[in-house]
Structure formats: C-alpha cells, structure tokens
Amino acid sequence: MPAVHAEGLFKVFGRRTAEAVDRLRDGASVADVRERGATPAVIDVSFTVEPGEIFVVMGLSGSGKSTLLRMLNGLLEVTAGTVHVGEAELTALDEKALRRLRQEQMSMVFQHFALFPHRSVLDNAAYALEVRGVDRATRRARAQEALALVGLDQWADQKPGQLSGGMKQRVGLARALAADTDLLLMDEAFSALDPLIRREMQDQLLELQASLGKTIVFITHDLNEAMRLGDRIAIMRDGRVVQIGTPDQILETPADDYVKQFLADVDRGRVFTARHVMVEAPTLVAPAAAPAHVLRTMQEHRSGSVLVGDGDGRVAGVATEDAVRAAVATGAPSLAGLALLPPVDVRATTTLSDLLAPAAQDEVPVTVVDDDGRLLGVVPRGAVLAALGGVPRPAPSAAPASADPVGATAMATKETTRG
Amino acid sequence: MADTVFRAAEDGALPQIPVGDWIDTGFDWVTENFSPVFDVISDVTEAGVEGLRDALLFPPSILLAVLLAVLGGVVRSVRFGVVSLLGLLLLISMRMWEPAMATLALVLVSALIAVAIGIPIGIAAAKSDRVSSALRPVLDFMQTMPAFVYLVPAVTFFGIGLVPGVVTTIIFAMPPGVRLTELGIRQVDQELVEAGHAFGSPPGRILRGIQLPLALPTIMAGVNQVIMLALSMAVIAGLIGAAGLGGVVVTSISRLDIGLGFEGGLSVVILAIYLDRLTSAFGQQRGRLGAIPSFLSRGGSVGKGGLAASSRSADAVTPVGTDQNSPNRPAR
Numbered sequence: 001m002p003a004v005h006a007e008g009l010f011k012v013f014g015r016r017t018a019e020a021v022d023r024l025r026d027g028a029s030v031a032d033v034r035e036r037g038a039t040p041a042v043i044d045v046s047f048t049v050e051p052g053e054i055f056v057v058m059g060l061s062g063s064g065k066s067t068l069l070r071m072l073n074g075l076l077e078v079t080a081g082t083v084h085v086g087e088a089e090l091t092a093l094d095e096k097a098l099r100r101l102r103q104e105q106m107s108m109v110f111q112h113f114a115l116f117p118h119r120s121v122l123d124n125a126a127y128a129l130e131v132r133g134v135d136r137a138t139r140r141a142r143a144q145e146a147l148a149l150v151g152l153d154q155w156a157d158q159k160p161g162q163l164s165g166g167m168k169q170r171v172g173l174a175r176a177l178a179a180d181t182d183l184l185l186m187d188e189a190f191s192a193l194d195p196l197i198r199r200e201m202q203d204q205l206l207e208l209q210a211s212l213g214k215t216i217v218f219i220t221h222d223l224n225e226a227m228r229l230g231d232r233i234a235i236m237r238d239g240r241v242v243q244i245g246t247p248d249q250i251l252e253t254p255a256d257d258y259v260k261q262f263l264a265d266v267d268r269g270r271v272f273t274a275r276h277v278m279v280e281a282p283t284l285v286a287p288a289a290a291p292a293h294v295l296r297t298m299q300e301h302r303s304g305s306v307l308v309g310d311g312d313g314r315v316a317g318v319a320t321e322d323a324v325r326a327a328v329a330t331g332a333p334s335l336a337g338l339a340l341l342p343p344v345d346v347r348a349t350t351t352l353s354d355l356l357a358p359a360a361q362d363e364v365p366v367t368v369v370d371d372d373g374r375l376l377g378v379v380p381r382g383a384v385l386a387a388l389g390g391v392p393r394p395a396p397s398a399a400p401a402s403a404d405p406v407g408a409t410a411m412a413t414k415e416t417t418r419g
Numbered sequence: 420m421a422d423t424v425f426r427a428a429e430d431g432a433l434p435q436i437p438v439g440d441w442i443d444t445g446f447d448w449v450t451e452n453f454s455p456v457f458d459v460i461s462d463v464t465e466a467g468v469e470g471l472r473d474a475l476l477f478p479p480s481i482l483l484a485v486l487l488a489v490l491g492g493v494v495r496s497v498r499f500g501v502v503s504l505l506g507l508l509l510l511i512s513m514r515m516w517e518p519a520m521a522t523l524a525l526v527l528v529s530a531l532i533a534v535a536i537g538i539p540i541g542i543a544a545a546k547s548d549r550v551s552s553a554l555r556p557v558l559d560f561m562q563t564m565p566a567f568v569y570l571v572p573a574v575t576f577f578g579i580g581l582v583p584g585v586v587t588t589i590i591f592a593m594p595p596g597v598r599l600t601e602l603g604i605r606q607v608d609q610e611l612v613e614a615g616h617a618f619g620s621p622p623g624r625i626l627r628g629i630q631l632p633l634a635l636p637t638i639m640a641g642v643n644q645v646i647m648l649a650l651s652m653a654v655i656a657g658l659i660g661a662a663g664l665g666g667v668v669v670t671s672i673s674r675l676d677i678g679l680g681f682e683g684g685l686s687v688v689i690l691a692i693y694l695d696r697l698t699s700a701f702g703q704q705r706g707r708l709g710a711i712p713s714f715l716s717r718g719g720s721v722g723k724g725g726l727a728a729s730s731r732s733a734d735a736v737t738p739v740g741t742d743q744n745s746p747n748r749p750a751r
Contacts, residue, residue: 075616103619114614118632128618179618 001086003183003215004049004072009081011042011067011239021080030238041067043239045081051182054209054216058226059236065219068236069187072217073106074098085183103132107176111188113168115160121147121171122156128179139178146178147171149208166197170204177208186218190225202228206349223262227251227271235259247271268388269353274346277355277387278368278377284309287316287336291327294335298324305364308340313374315343318364345369348376352384359384446572461582464528468581472524480516484508491693495700503696506689515664515686522653522663523690525581529588530649534642537593541600541641542626551601558594566591566652570659584653584661592648599641603634639702646698650691664690 012020012033020038024030030040042064049055059065070076072083074090083090088101107128115124123130125146129139147153150170160168169189176184190198202225209216220226226233227247234244235255243255254260285294285306294306298321306324310316317340327338344358344366358366359379366379450457475483484507492500510519544551569590573583607630615625631638657665664687671680 073617075613099619099621101619102617106617108614108617110610110614112608112610114608114610116611116614116629116633127614131618131620131624175618185617 001051002048002084003051003053003086004047004055004217005084006048006068006072007046007082007084009042009045009068009071009083010040010079011064011071011076012038012040012079014038017079040239042071045236045239045241047234047241047244049215049217051215052213053231054218054229056218056220056226056230056233057236058220058223058230058233060221062238063236064239065221065236066187069185069217069219073102073108073185103128103179105181106183106185107179107181109169109172109176109184109186109189111191113160113165113172113192115168115171115175117159117161119159120156121152121158121160121163124160124171125156125174125178127175128181132179142180143174143178146174149177150174150204165193166201169193169201173201173205173208177212182215184214184216186216188219188221191220191222198225205229223265224267224271227266235262248276268390269356270351272352272387273348274350274352274355274366274368274379275348277352277383278348278379279383281368281375281377282307284313284315284375285319285335286311288334291324291332291335291338294319295321295324295328305341307343307365307367307375307378308335308338309375315345315367315369315373315375317341318343320363343367345373346379352388355379355384446575450575457576460586461577464582464585465580468524468528468585471528472521475520475524476517480511481508484511487693491697491700495696499696499700503693506693510686510689513682513686515667515682518663518667518683519686519690520663522650522665522687525584525588525653525656525661525663526646526649526690526694529585529592529653530642530646532585533589533593533645533649534596536589537596537641537645538600538638541597541638542604544597544601545604545630554597558597561590562594566655567658570656574659579660581661583659584656584665587656587659588649588652591652592645595644595648596641599644600634600638603637603641604630606637607633636702639698643695643698643702646694647691650687650694654687 010021010024012024014020015037017038020033020036020040023033023036024040024043030043033040045064045068047055057065057068067076071078072085072090074083074093078091081091085101085105088097088105090098090101093101116127119127122140122143126139126143129142134142144153144156147156150173152167152170152174155163155167155171160171163171169192172189190201193201205216206229208214218226218229220229227250230247232244232246233250234241235250235258236242237258243250243259245253250259251263251266254263285308287308287310298304298306303321305318305320308316308319319335319338319340323338323340324335327335332338341364344361344364346355346358346366346368348368348370350368355366359381362381365381368376368379370376478486484504487507488500488504491503510516540554544554566587569587570583573587577583577586611629611633612625615629620628653661653663654665654668657663657667657669660666664683667683668680668687670676671678671683
C-alpha cells in the first residue's frame with residue numbers, strides 16, 4: 001500500500017472555483033480561468049509515494065509546490081481530487097479525524113523553522129507528543145531522544161532564539177521525529193540555510209532516513225537538492241507536474257525543454273555519487289592464486305593491476321603488473337608474499353567532485369566499499385569525467401566484470417606504462 | 420449675495436434628517452423597557468466600586484502608600500518605587516488621598532470590565548475578518564465621539580452618580596484593548612500557527628498555547644492604554660457626580676478655585692504616572708515577578724527577546740514595534 005496517494009488534485013483560489021476546475025479539466029488555459037477571477041495553484045496532480053521513499057517535489061516559487069504539500073496534510077482544503085494517507089482518505093475526513101490523523105501519522109518541517117519562541121528547545125521537540133496527550137515524563141524522554149538524533153541534546157533547555165539557523169532547523173527536524181510518524185512533510189526545509197549547513201543537513205537527513213526508514217515528501221526549488229535527496233522527483237511548473245521520475249530518468253530523458261533548462265544548472269559533481277558511476281565489483285583475486293595465471297589473465301585483459309582480497313570480501317590491497325611479473329620471475333607459488341599497494345577506497349555516497357582526486361591517480365583503481373569495508377564496485381577510469389560531462393552511462397550489461405575470473409578488466413588499464 | 424443663494428439651495432436640496440430625534444426616541448424606548456436590567460447593573464457596579472474604594476481606604480493611608488510603592492519597586496525598579504512613594508505621600512499631604520482612592524477604585528473596576536469584554540472581542544476580531552471589519556467603525560465611534568456625549572444617555576439610564584461614570588468609562592476605555600488584542604494575535608507568525616495545525620492541535624489549544632502567549636506583550640500594551648483612558652474618563656465623569664478627583668476638579672472649576680484645581684489635577688497626574696509605569700512594567704517584565712504568561716500557557720513563558728521589543732511600544736499609543744517574528748508573512 002502506498003504511503004501517500006494523490007489523485008487528480010486541484011487547488012483553485014478566488015471565485016467560482018468549482019467552475020474553474022471543470023473548465024481546466026476541459027482543457028481551458030490558466031490565463032482563461034484567471035480572467036474569470038479564479039487563480040489555479042495546483043492543476044490535476046496525481047502521484048504515489050511508496051513507504052520509505054524520499055519523494056521530492058521541485059519547482060520554482062509560484063509553481064504550486066507548497067500548496068500541494070499543504071493539501072497532503074489538509075492545511076489547505078482540496079478544490080477537487082482525493083488524497084489518501086496510508087489507508088485513510090484524508091480528503092473525506094472531518095476536522096476532528098483530520099487532527100487525529102495529523103497527530104498520529106504525519107509531521108511537518110517548515111521553511112522558516114516555525115519554532116515556538118516562548119518554549120524551550122525540549123518543549124518544542126515535545127510539542128507533537130504534548131498535543132497527542134502523552135504524559136510529561138514520556139514525552140520529555142522521547143523529545144530528548146529526538147534531539148540526540150540530531151545532535152542537539154545539550155541544548156534542550158535553551159530557547160530557540162539562542163540557536164543558529166542550522167540548529168533551529170535541527171530542532172524543527174527533532175520536533176517532527178519525536179512525533180514518530182511514518183510520514184514527514186518537509187516544506188523547503190533547508191532553503192533558508194546557508195550552503196554549507198544545507199549540505200550538512202541533507203547528509204543528516206539521508207542518514208536519518210536510512211536508519212529510520214521514514215517516508216518523506218520534500219519540497220524544494222533547488223534541483224541539486226532534489227537530485228541529491230530524491231529517490232523520485234516530481235517537477236512542477238505553473239501548478240502542473242511536468243515530469244515524475246528518478247534523478248537518472250530525469251537527467252537522461254527530460255520531458256520537455258523546461259526540464260532541460262533546469263538540468264543545465266545541475267551541478268553534476270555534487271548530485272552524482274560513486275554509486276552512479278561504479279560498475280559491478282570484479283571478483284577479488286585470492287592471495288593463494290598462482291602469479292603466472294594472474295599475469296596471463298591481466299595481459300589478456302590489458303589491465304595494469306588486480307585487486308587482492310582478504311578472503312572476506314574486503315580488499316587487502318592492489319597488485320600491479322610489475323609486482324606480479326616480479327613474483328613470476330622469483331617463482332613465488334602465490335601472491336601471498338607480494339608487496340601490495342594500499343587500496344583507494346570511497347563510499348557509495350561520495351560525490352563525483354570528491355571522486356576526482358582519488359580517480360586522478362593512475363596507480364590503483366578506485367574501489368567503492370560499504371560501511372564494513374566490503375567491496376561494492378569499482379569506478380572505471382574515465383567514468384567520472386564522462387558523468388560530469390553528461391555522457392550517458394553505458395548499459396549495465398556492457399560491463400563484463402562478472403565474466404572475468406581474475407577481475408582485471410573493470411580496472412583502470414595502465415596503458416601509459418604499457419607503451 | 421452668492422452666499423445666501425448657496426445656503427438657500429443647500430437647505431432646499433437636502434431634507435433635514437432628524438438624527439437627534441431618532442436617538443432620543445430610541446433611548447426613551449430602551450429606558451422604558453430595560454430599566455430593571457439597568458437597576459441590576461447599577462447595583463452590582465456600585466457595590467463593586469464602593470467596596471473596592473472602602474477596601475483601599477481601610478488601611479492607614481501611609482501603609483497603603485508604602486505597599487503600592489513596594490509593588491512598584493518589585494515590578495519595575497527600586498528607583499520607581501522610591502519616586503512613587505514620594506508621589507503617593509504628596510497625595511496624602513495634599514489631603515487628596517480619599518478622592519484619589521475613589522478614582523482609583525472607579526478606574527480599576529472600569530478597566531477590569533473593559534478588559535474582560537475587550538480581549539474576547541479582540542480575539543474574535545483576530546479570528547474573523549468579517550468581525551474585524553464590522554467592529555472597526557464601532558470602535559472608531561466609541562473612541563472619537565466626544566466623551567461628554569456619552570454622559571447624557573448614561574445619566575438617563577442610570578441617574579446621576581457613580582454608575583454612569585463607570586459605564587461611560589468602560590465604553591471610552593475599551594477600544595485600545597480590543598484593537599491591540601486583535602493586532603497582537605494577527606501579528607503572530609502564520610507559520611507558527613500553521614505548525615500548530617500541522618501537528619494536529621485543536622484551535623483552542625493553538626490560541627492558548629501559541630497565539631495568546633506570543634501576543635501577550637501587545638495585549639498588555641492594550642491593557643495599559645485601557646487603564647490610562649479609564650483614568651482620563653474617570654475625571655470627566657466627575658461632571659455627572661462620580662466622586663473622586665473628578666469631583667474635586669469640577670468643584671474647583673465651579674468655584675474658580677485655582678489652588679484646589681491644581682491639587683486635583685496634580686493628583687490625577689501622580690496616579691496616572693504610577694498606573695502607567697506599573698502596568699507597562701507588567702507587560703515587559705516577567706523575570707522579577709515570575710512568569711506572568713504562565714497562566715496562559717503551562718508549557719513556557721514569553722522569551723525575553725520578544726518582550727524587549729515591546730517594552731518600547733508599551734509606552735506608545737500604537738505598538739508598531741511589537742513584532743515577535745517577521746509579522747504578516749503573506750498567507751500561502
């Protein structure tokens with residue numbers, strides 16, 4: 001069951017709104033409707049948000065994205081259409097049931113933080129629970145936990161006025177997290193923060209989402225932010241959704257010129273990460289492998305180095321062609337005694353900008369590892385530059401890594417040293 | 420010659436509208452039909468004011484003066500306490516203590532009633548644009564109609580004496596209480612109210628927990644204005660027989676007694692300054708007196724920053740600078 005399902009949503013302000021909806025459905029233009037005194041803000045928007053997904057709604061100011069968000073929790077009444085949150089049909093609820101739904105299933109983070117200046121940070125974080133009628137001791141304990149999640153537990157007794165912008169929004173986030181609702185609505189939550197803090201908050205949100213598995217509907221006017229955060233993105237223009245898709249889909253097949261214009265501004269170096277450019281991990285060479293066999297395979301694949309495993313899925317180090325050749329010459333029975341180069345590790349979330357330096361050295365291939373150091377994939381030479389330049393990725397099947405027993409092909413070929 | 424032509428044309432062109440006659444008829448009708456109601460109001464009010472006056476006069480005057488000065492010292496500053504003690508002692512020495520306490524009782528009762536009626540009306544006006552726009556001309560009327568005009572109908576309803584004084588004072592003093600309550604609530608950042616809704620707060624809880632605490636400095640500025648207007652009207656009410664400093668001033672006018680008039684006037688000034696500084700201190704300070712707003716919101720108390728901003732405005736008639744947050748963010 002989807003976490004949120006919106007179907008045919010309209011929001012029209014002004015006079016004779018129902019008539020305006022009918023006319024828009026019949027294909028009337030916005031200007032046409034405007035002339036009759038109605039102002040359409042959201043026009044025929046439908047989408048589905050799956051549980052655990054970060055769904056980003058991206059659009060310029062006036063595109064209707066904030067209006068759309070406010071219809072998802074009933075702060076604004078829909079003019080036409082339905083909203084389902086979980087099993088409940090939000091648009092059919094009365095005031096009281098709607099309040100209950102907001103208390104129990106959804107919370108919101110605001111652009112200008114909307115912290116209550118007369119309450120302490122802790123009381124701010126505990127607000128949702130207080131409204132829900134949770135007893136004082138429990139709600140304070142849970143608010144304290146939420147503050148700890150965002151790293152502000154030391155500030156519980158302060159007033160919001162004493163915090164910086166980034167800290168204020170962390171309190172805003174803690175207030176939403178303390179409510180422990182499955183759905184989080186975030187309205188331009190990071191737009192008022194300066195770029196450095198914004199980046200930090202984005203990282204923190206991604207981390208929190210990975211560990212807590214919340215469903216998040218995130219509004220932004222910043223495509224870079226949308227690309228960084230979104231599992232899927234809906235791009236809005238003049239009240240309509242012009243495209244919904246994953247960041248890759250949108251980058252590769254923009255729906256129209258409007259979306260294309262936006263993409264021109266995307267900072268690919270910050271949007272794309274190692275996950276986007278890595279290819280499937282080659283099989284690690286066991287330390288026990290015979291040097292002569294390894295060397296033959298390397299030459300077949302014209303590859304300058306191989307990754308040597310530690311037998312547990314981690315990379316112990318990198319053996320260069322010269323080192324393997326030397327091992328063959330000395331008649332070593334295996335690679336075990338070989339002097340290995342240390343691997344160059346990055347994480348799947350490392351941005352392309354941060355990948356440039358590791359990728360620039362040509363001694364050792366760049367390996368992508370998970371939290372436990374296990375190999376996820378490698379970044380082929382040239383892939384970083386290709387992605388930055390907007391060259392479409394080859395289809396995954398084009399990477400022959402898995403067919404390669406030694407795992408040499410996917411690595412950087414050291415053509416320079418080979419002459 | 421042209422002048423007379425115009426005048427003749429004007430007289431002929433527009434019929435005379437007997438607004439005065441209609442008002443007279445209306446008031447007669449009200450008097451005839453509702454006199455029992457007025458009697459009850461009259462009795463209750465009189466008992467309230469006289470009771471309070473007697474209570475104020477019960478302790479030795481010097482003891483009460485010291486107590487009032489100590490209150491001032493605690494709420495505002497030691498310096499203010501000392502100055503008000505000197506002023507209050509001067510009242511006693513001028514033999515004006517008794518009329519001053521009668522006026523104080525009248526002012527306090529009138530202001531209390533005006534605030535008790537005005538704040539709920541102000542809340543209603545803040546919640547509904549329709550109420551607000553319907554109310555505006557009524558408030559303008561109440562505030563700008565010359566105060567003396569109220570006196571006559573008040574006398575026809577309640578007779579000469581204390582009660583018409585209280586009633587006219589209430590009418591005259593109420594508008595700033597309504598206006599500043601409305602302003603204060605409307606100034607509360609819309610995003611904060613929205614946050615309340617987004618977490619499922621019912622409207623009453625949003626009012627008590629968010630809007631009123633944040634509007635409190637502005638509302639207190641309104642209360643301060645109510646008290647000051649009540650004091651000025653209480654003096655005018657001396658004309659229709661309300662006792663106290665107003666009576667003293669009226670007597671001095673009828674006798675052309677400059678000295679007595681000055682003593683009465685000076686007493687009003689002393690009382691006014693004391694009440695103004697005291698009530699504006701209530702609006703801006705909570706540190707020394709404990710959390711004044713805590714009766715509104717159990718969760719917390721108004722931050723110092725917001726109150727500091729309003730301290731300037733508490734003395735001004737229009738508190739332009741009382742914004743808590745960025746005011747009037749356009750509604751989305």
